[in-house]
Amino acid sequence: MEERIELDIEGIAQGGDGVGRLGELVVFVTGALPGERVQATICERHDRFLRATVSEIIRPSPDRVAPLITPGDHAPWQHIAYPAQVRLKGEIVVEQIRKFLPGVEVPIRPVIAAPQPWGYRNSARLHADHTALGYHATGTKTVVDLVDDPLLLPALREALAGLRRLPFAGLISEVTLRASAVYGYAAARLLPTVTAHRNEIARLAAAWMATTPVLAGVTLADEPLVGAGAIFDELGEMVFHLSLSSFFQVNHPQAERMLEIVRTALAPHGGRLLDAYSGVGSFALPLAAGYEDVVAVEAHQPAVADGEQSAFLNKVSNVRFVAGAAERVIGHLSGPFHAVILDPPRRGCHPAVLTALIKHAPRCIVYVSCHPGLIGRDLAPLVAAGYHCIQVQPIDLFPQTPHIETVVVLERSS
Numbered sequence: 001m002e003e004r005i006e007l008d009i010e011g012i013a014q015g016g017d018g019v020g021r022l023g024e025l026v027v028f029v030t031g032a033l034p035g036e037r038v039q040a041t042i043c044e045r046h047d048r049f050l051r052a053t054v055s056e057i058i059r060p061s062p063d064r065v066a067p068l069i070t071p072g073d074h075a076p077w078q079h080i081a082y083p084a085q086v087r088l089k090g091e092i093v094v095e096q097i098r099k100f101l102p103g104v105e106v107p108i109r110p111v112i113a114a115p116q117p118w119g120y121r122n123s124a125r126l127h128a129d130h131t132a133l134g135y136h137a138t139g140t141k142t143v144v145d146l147v148d149d150p151l152l153l154p155a156l157r158e159a160l161a162g163l164r165r166l167p168f169a170g171l172i173s174e175v176t177l178r179a180s181a182v183y184g185y186a187a188a189r190l191l192p193t194v195t196a197h198r199n200e201i202a203r204l205a206a207a208w209m210a211t212t213p214v215l216a217g218v219t220l221a222d223e224p225l226v227g228a229g230a231i232f233d234e235l236g237e238m239v240f241h242l243s244l245s246s247f248f249q250v251n252h253p254q255a256e257r258m259l260e261i262v263r264t265a266l267a268p269h270g271g272r273l274l275d276a277y278s279g280v281g282s283f284a285l286p287l288a289a290g291y292e293d294v295v296a297v298e299a300h301q302p303a304v305a306d307g308e309q310s311a312f313l314n315k316v317s318n319v320r321f322v323a324g325a326a327e328r329v330i331g332h333l334s335g336p337f338h339a340v341i342l343d344p345p346r347r348g349c350h351p352a353v354l355t356a357l358i359k360h361a362p363r364c365i366v367y368v369s370c371h372p373g374l375i376g377r378d379l380a381p382l383v384a385a386g387y388h389c390i391q392v393q394p395i396d397l398f399p400q401t402p403h404i405e406t407v408v409v410l411e412r413s414s
């Protein structure tokens with residue numbers, strides 16, 4: 001039977017839940033805001049904490065706003081006014097860094113807010129079942145039908161509307177949409193249902209292209225079906241070739257600002273640059289002119305191919321892409337490296353990467369994190385090896401979600 005509790009929410013947790021207390025137990029409440037009193041339904045019990053979801057708001061926070069779209073797992077913070085989202089993200093970064101690096105003096109700057117809290121995303125991964133096309137409901141695999149998504153760039157909203165006019169049900173299980181922020185068009189990658197035939201999906205893709213001018217191509221997984229199998233976009237005055245499965249930052253204006261933060265932090269350190277977890281070279285290529293040479297290490301082969309093609313397109317000849325897992329590659333690279341960028345996926349850095357970096361002994365390391373809960377874990381070995389955090393700059397690339405990007409600049413004193 002459902003168990004409900006009533007409690008005051010006192011803080012915010014990494015991951016976005018409100019935090020309250022029930023006697024000795026900490027309670028993480030999804031959908032609750034600091035300053036609120038809520039009734040919550042318990043969904044998980046552990047020895048020292050509970051997880052719960054809001055069932056009724058008894059005393060709302062002044063930061064609570066009406067959601068724009070059906071709540072789902074892609075915009076879990078849309079019930080929070082944007083300035084409060086920015087403030088809470090700052091609190092999360094400060095709390096996480098102080099918790100994992102106690103006693104280490106770390107200058108943490110205020111979060112750089114996004115210029116557009118809606119209408120910024122250049123990519124979307126939607127799920128389809130027999131009746132619905134949309135995102136999963138929070139914490140479940142149930143697809144919530146979504147007629148429109150104001151979080152997306154206009155080209156993606158148009159592409160989505162075009163697909164919704166066609167009989168997609170039963171043919172596709174997933175669609176990834178990717179837009180070019182600068183050139184204003186889109187392409188899509190479809191995954192089939194187990195019963196769908198290739199020809200039926202090819203007919204769907206052809207009809208979608210014919211009726212949706214903004215759509216430049218559709219692939220079936222990574223096989224081109226119709227039109228282009230990749231898009232072009234720009235960052236840092238470079239043109240990028242982007243396969244639909246390669247990583248590229250979702251928020252274009254904020255990615256430009258982040259690139260400038262990294263460029264400025266690295267500016268005093270010329271010589272050789274290592275870009276670890278480089279993706280398509282979003283840092284390596286725009287920054288290459290400031291270095292003798294750049295080595296970019298990336299595990300996803302299509303991203304490496306995109307990076308090499310983009311280097312060729314932009315006439316950048318001093319960037320070498322190395323395909324492979326950073327934890328296996330970096331220890332075997334011949335140094336020295338004077339500066340390093342580390343931009344790992346959400347799970348953070350493999351310990352072998354940090355060990356190998358310490359041996360390379362660069363003067364400056366810029367760590368770009370998309371998971372504040374792991375910054376302290378990944379920085380601890382670097383701090384123990386003599387690096388000092390000289391700047392921590394959180395920047396909001398993901399409005400309407402609790403995610404936050406943080407750029408940490410570390411320098412070695414001798």
Ligand SMILES: C[S@@+](CC[C@H](N)C(=O)[O-])C[C@H]1O[C@@H](n2cnc3c(N)ncnc32)[C@H](O)[C@@H]1O
Nearest residue numbers: 247277278279282298299300325326343344345
């Ligand atoms: C957060 S993205 C950053 C990409 C790039 N720096 C950018 O800003 O566009 C992380 C990248 O690491 C890659 N990756 C994941 N695991 C890896 C590993 N073990 N070794 C190297 N690259 C990895 C992913 O494919 C992805 O391109």
